[in-house]
Amino acid sequence: MFPPEEHSLAEDYQTKLLSASAEEFLQSDDGDSDPEISLGLLDLFRRREGSEEKGELFYYEMFRLLGACEDTWSAYKKYIDRYMMYLHDIRAFVPTIRNFIKFILSTLTTNGPESYAAALYGFYNDDRTAEKLIVNPITYHGDCYRRHDEYMLSYVPRELPDGSMAICQEHVTDSLQALMKADYMLALNSGHNIRRCIICGKYFMLKSGVHALYCEGACPHAPGYTCRQFGTVEVQKELAKNNPKVKAKLTAFSRITKDMQRGAISQEDARRAKDHVRDRLYDALRSPDISVEEFSEQISTAQVYEYCRITRVSKPRGRPPKAKAGGTHDQ
Numbered sequence: 001m002f003p004p005e006e007h008s009l010a011e012d013y014q015t016k017l018l019s020a021s022a023e024e025f026l027q028s029d030d031g032d033s034d035p036e037i038s039l040g041l042l043d044l045f046r047r048r049e050g051s052e053e054k055g056e057l058f059y060y061e062m063f064r065l066l067g068a069c070e071d072t073w074s075a076y077k078k079y080i081d082r083y084m085m086y087l088h089d090i091r092a093f094v095p096t097i098r099n100f101i102k103f104i105l106s107t108l109t110t111n112g113p114e115s116y117a118a119a120l121y122g123f124y125n126d127d128r129t130a131e132k133l134i135v136n137p138i139t140y141h142g143d144c145y146r147r148h149d150e151y152m153l154s155y156v157p158r159e160l161p162d163g164s165m166a167i168c169q170e171h172v173t174d175s176l177q178a179l180m181k182a183d184y185m186l187a188l189n190s191g192h193n194i195r196r197c198i199i200c201g202k203y204f205m206l207k208s209g210v211h212a213l214y215c216e217g218a219c220p221h222a223p224g225y226t227c228r229q230f231g232t233v234e235v236q237k238e239l240a241k242n243n244p245k246v247k248a249k250l251t252a253f254s255r256i257t258k259d260m261q262r263g264a265i266s267q268e269d270a271r272r273a274k275d276h277v278r279d280r281l282y283d284a285l286r287s288p289d290i291s292v293e294e295f296s297e298q299i300s301t302a303q304v305y306e307y308c309r310i311t312r313v314s315k316p317r318g319r320p321p322k323a324k325a326g327g328t329h330d331q
Contacts (some may be wrong), residue, residue, distance in 0.1 A: 089177035092135045096145040097184060099133040101194055101203070109286060111211065116188040128136055149178035199227040211282035244292045249281045252299040259301075259312065269310045276308055 006232035061315040104119045124130065124147060135145040152172040160166055173179055187194070193206040214228040222230050253274055260270040277299045284295040297303065305312060 001269050086176045089175060089180070091140070091147040092143045093177050093180045095140075096133070096135045101196065103129070103133060105193060106195065109283075111191075111193055111206070113189050113191050116193065120185075120188070146175075146177060148176050149181065151175075151182065152176050197227050199231055201257065211279050213282070243285075244296050245281060246301065248292065248296045252277050252301075252304070255301055256304075264312045264314070265305075267308055269308070272308045273304050273310060276304055281291055 060308065100120070100123050103264060104123050105116070108119060110113050123133065131139070135143050137144050148171060154170040154172070156169050156170050157165060158168040171179065171182060173182075189203070191207070194203050195206055195212065196211050197217070198201050200215065200217060200220050202215060202217060204217070206212055212228070214226070214231040216226050216228055219225045219227045219230040256265070256270050256273045256277075259265045265273070280298050284290045284298075290298075301312075304310075
């Protein structure tokens with residue numbers, strides 16, 4: 001976390017001092033009365049009272065270890081300032097990206113890297129929303145989401161854990177905000193998107209530009225189901241009462257399930273087919289130009305199986321013919 005040049009003592013010597021003191025402190029009589037200390041959980045900012053001889057605050061124990069030098073307090077303040085900078089970056093990044101996901105990405109009709117880039121450009125440059133949705137010093141008490149960061153990217157050959165070699169990216173920055181933004185922008189540029197589940201409220205990642213309203217986590221209303229299963233079965237049943245497009249979707253699901261039960265398609269094929277139908281329903285509900293008839297045609301068995309590359313196995317129906325014995329005929 002802290003560059004070695006900011007230390008007033010050599011790193012190896014400082015490590016030995018801290019290790020020896022921590023071991024001595026944990027083995028002292030004071031540690032027996034405090035379960036946190038006995039577990040090794042030391043908090044430099046919490047007051048800990050001991051005996052008369054050892055009644056000092058552990059808050060100042062670090063200064064005693066590093067020595068009574070003039071640079072001790074200034075070094076400690078540098079550490080605290082660095083922590084403040086990290087907390088500032090987190091407070092600036094998280095609300096801004098949350099607003100971007102909630103108000104911009106969730107309204108897109110087309111998913112993909114180009115759509116995400118256009119949405120981010122508009123998010124940065126729209127004067128009507130930028131002041132409200134992007135963390136700025138005026139409305140967020142000094143925190144600021146920066147559009148440009150000092151960042152150095154290099155490509156270097158490295159040996160991977162399995163022994164193979166690869167050209168790797170080396171990112172160098174002193175800004176936690178820059179690192180978080182680089183990671184998030186890389187995901188957007190790769191076609192990934194982050195959405196918020198409308199059932200449990202947790203964020204989840206989407207891949208391949210698909211539309212999804214629910215995550216695959218455990219549903220808080222029915223722990224035996226995922227949010228996606230619960231949303232499909234329960235929520236859409238209610239919607240189907242007044243929405244013919246949802247009724248058509250449930251009918252398509254029924255056909256797929258029957259094919260799976262008959263052995264005409266596998267369970268994995270059924271899952272992929274239903275996922276495709278869900279995606280088509282999402283588009284149909286958001287676009288009034290798609291009629292019920294057109295949507296029903298899109299989710300027909302033939303089109304869904306062709307899109308998902310599913311081959312339906314035909315099986316003979318009815319009872320097998322009864323074998324005749326010895327060629328004799330009943331009289």
